[in-house]
Amino acid sequence: MQTxxxxxxxVTVEPLIAVRGVDKLFGRRSRxxxxxxxxxxxxxxxxxxxxxxxxxxGKSTLLRLIGGLHQPDxxxxxxxxxxxxxxxxxxxxxxxxxxxxxxxxxxxADNVRFLxxxxxxxxxxxxxxxxxxxxxxAAVGLTGFEKAYPHELSGGMQQRVSLVRAFxxxxxxxxxxxxxxxxxxITRADMRYLLLELWERLRTTVVFxxxxxxxxxxxxxxxxxxxxxxxxxxxxxxxxxxxxRSAAMEDEPAFHEIVRQLRVDLREQHQ
Amino acid sequence: xxxxxxxxxxxxxxxAPRDALGQRSWFSAASVAVAPVxxxxxxxxxxxxxxxxxxxxxxxxxxxxxxxxxxNGDKTYYLxxxxxxxxxxxxxxxxxxxxxxxxxxxxxxxxVLERMLMPLVxxxxxxxxxxxxxxxxxxxxxxxxxxxxxxxxxxxxxxxVNATTxxxxxxxxxxxxxxxxxxxxxxxxxxxxxPSALPNIFTAARIAVGLALMGAxxxxxxxxxxxxxGYSVKVAQNxxxxxxxxxxxxxxxxxGALAIILISGIERYVLHWHASQRR
Numbered sequence: 001m002q003t004x005x006x007x008x009x010x011v012t013v014e015p016l017i018a019v020r021g022v023d024k025l026f027g028r029r030s031r032x033x034x035x036x037x038x039x040x041x042x043x044x045x046x047x048x049x050x051x052x053x054x055x056x057x058g059k060s061t062l063l064r065l066i067g068g069l070h071q072p073d074x075x076x077x078x079x080x081x082x083x084x085x086x087x088x089x090x091x092x093x094x095x096x097x098x099x100x101x102x103x104x105x106x107x108x109a110d111n112v113r114f115l116x117x118x119x120x121x122x123x124x125x126x127x128x129x130x131x132x133x134x135x136x137x138a139a140v141g142l143t144g145f146e147k148a149y150p151h152e153l154s155g156g157m158q159q160r161v162s163l164v165r166a167f168x169x170x171x172x173x174x175x176x177x178x179x180x181x182x183x184x185x186i187t188r189a190d191m192r193y194l195l196l197e198l199w200e201r202l203r204t205t206v207v208f209x210x211x212x213x214x215x216x217x218x219x220x221x222x223x224x225x226x227x228x229x230x231x232x233x234x235x236x237x238x239x240x241x242x243x244x245r246s247a248a249m250e251d252e253p254a255f256h257e258i259v260r261q262l263r264v265d266l267r268e269q270h271q
Numbered sequence: 272x273x274x275x276x277x278x279x280x281x282x283x284x285x286x287a288p289r290d291a292l293g294q295r296s297w298f299s300a301a302s303v304a305v306a307p308v309x310x311x312x313x314x315x316x317x318x319x320x321x322x323x324x325x326x327x328x329x330x331x332x333x334x335x336x337x338x339x340x341x342x343n344g345d346k347t348y349y350l351x352x353x354x355x356x357x358x359x360x361x362x363x364x365x366x367x368x369x370x371x372x373x374x375x376x377x378x379x380x381x382x383v384l385e386r387m388l389m390p391l392v393x394x395x396x397x398x399x400x401x402x403x404x405x406x407x408x409x410x411x412x413x414x415x416x417x418x419x420x421x422x423x424x425x426x427x428x429x430x431x432v433n434a435t436t437x438x439x440x441x442x443x444x445x446x447x448x449x450x451x452x453x454x455x456x457x458x459x460x461x462x463x464x465x466p467s468a469l470p471n472i473f474t475a476a477r478i479a480v481g482l483a484l485m486g487a488x489x490x491x492x493x494x495x496x497x498x499x500x501g502y503s504v505k506v507a508q509n510x511x512x513x514x515x516x517x518x519x520x521x522x523x524x525x526x527g528a529l530a531i532i533l534i535s536g537i538e539r540y541v542l543h544w545h546a547s548q549r550r
Contacts, residue, residue, distance in 0.1 A: 095451040101444035
């Protein structure tokens with residue numbers, strides 16, 4: 001239960017990711033919209049944290065601030081003692097966007113190595129070996145599809161390639177922006193456990209954006225509930241279900257209780 | 272273990288034939304090759320028949336059979352003139368491609384430059400080439416230079432417009448993905464923008480082939496040429512040689528068609544991943 005230690009609310013060591021007093025404003029046609037206001041968040045190494053909230057609560061914006069893709073207007077984002085930008089330059093992030101976003105003219109084998117091949121030689125960590133990548137592809141059921149092109153794959157298969165691509169970079173932090181939102185409900189349910197299976201192997205830090213309460217509950221060590229107008233952190237809940245998680249857990253009273261609590265947290269923000 | 276078996280909902284297993292109805296796809300493949308030839312043959316037969324039925328004189332409108340036999344009887348003449356025109360058209364096409372790609376790469380990164388340059392491009396496109404052709408000859412003198420310049424101007428427009436659109440058509444998620452590992456602008460250009468623009472560039476190339484031949488022929492009309500199919504047409508008109516005139520036109524049509532087939536072949540090979548290449 002090593003991960004449970006990171007999930008304790010009182011972390012004594014310096015967290016891997018520290019967001020402190022962050023504001024983010026966007027200008028829209030001479031009108032300034034506050035996307036995030038006074039956000040504080042700490043994430044430990046190896047922790048699986050979900051950002052849960054309705055549309056417009058700034059959860060994707062927070063993900064991009066952590067990834068150095070946006071700059072905060074106030075406050076700071078620190079990743080392993082440096083700025084988010086420096087971490088990005090050192091290839092510390094594996095991004096999984098909402099759409100699979102595969103390179104259409106590359107095979108599955110090339111697509112999963114796409115992030116490793118960009119900005120070569122600047123990574124502060126080794127990328128996964130060919131054998132390790134083959135194992136990941138096998139784990140998501142894509143063995144034999146290495147030479148297939150994205151257009152030959154179903155939406156679910158494409159998103160699995162996108163997952164493997166992020167893991168294959170070997171980065172210590174994975175940033176996932178509603179990666180399963182575009183999939184049908186049945187495929188979605190499968191993908192959650194596939195993701196957990198990959199994560200159990202590598203135990204990277206994951207920041208996972210979602211608007212699904214059950215998805216957040218079954219995946220995470222900790223769920224950060226966010227609220228809109230202005231985007232802010234409303235509450236945090238530790239999910240103390242044992243790992244590895246299984247589909248059977250979704251039928252247990254403990255899981256239902258967690259989901260109920262998260263729903264209460266979300267509902268309170270709408271009144 | 273979850274879903275370790277290949278996904279049955281996949282649209283196709285790798286390397287498997289895409290069409291379940293093999294027979295039908297064989298028929299459609301054959302019709303792709305045969306139907307155009309059949310269409311052209313029927314057109315020429317109709318032409319042949321019409322000249323007989325309406326008793327059109329050979330010096331007004333020659334029959335296809337006499338045009339073809341005149342080409343056959345004068346092979347070296349047509350071949351040499353075709354070589355001249357093809358070379359002019361190719362040079363203009365290549366110069367246009369080279370310059371348009373560089374300019375497109377620049378304006379794809381700057382909206383201000385695009386707004387400054389695009390009106391000029393539109394002006395070049397809407398001004399009839401035939402109007403400024405003599406001006407280029409006065410400026411540059413007789414010979415290859417004004418011909419290639421004019422050809423490059425007419426070909427450059429589709430290349431520039433399509434390449435600019437193509438370079439901007441990259442999936443924004445892919446751009447963000449590249450940014451997430453701090454990829455340079457150059458890497459994004461070479462690895463993402465350029466390949467994304469290829470479908471547009473091939474579309475432009477197919478449009479530009481016809482324009483290149485037009486530019487070369489028109490150039491020969493004005494630039495005091497002593498060979499080329501445009502020159503041949505001009506001489507035929509002056510000396511009232513309808514067979515030579517139509518012979519040159521036929522050869523030009525064949526050149527254009529061959530160039531299009533060549534480009535489509537390269538396109539099919541390079542863009543096998545693109546939706547436009549799936550039938």
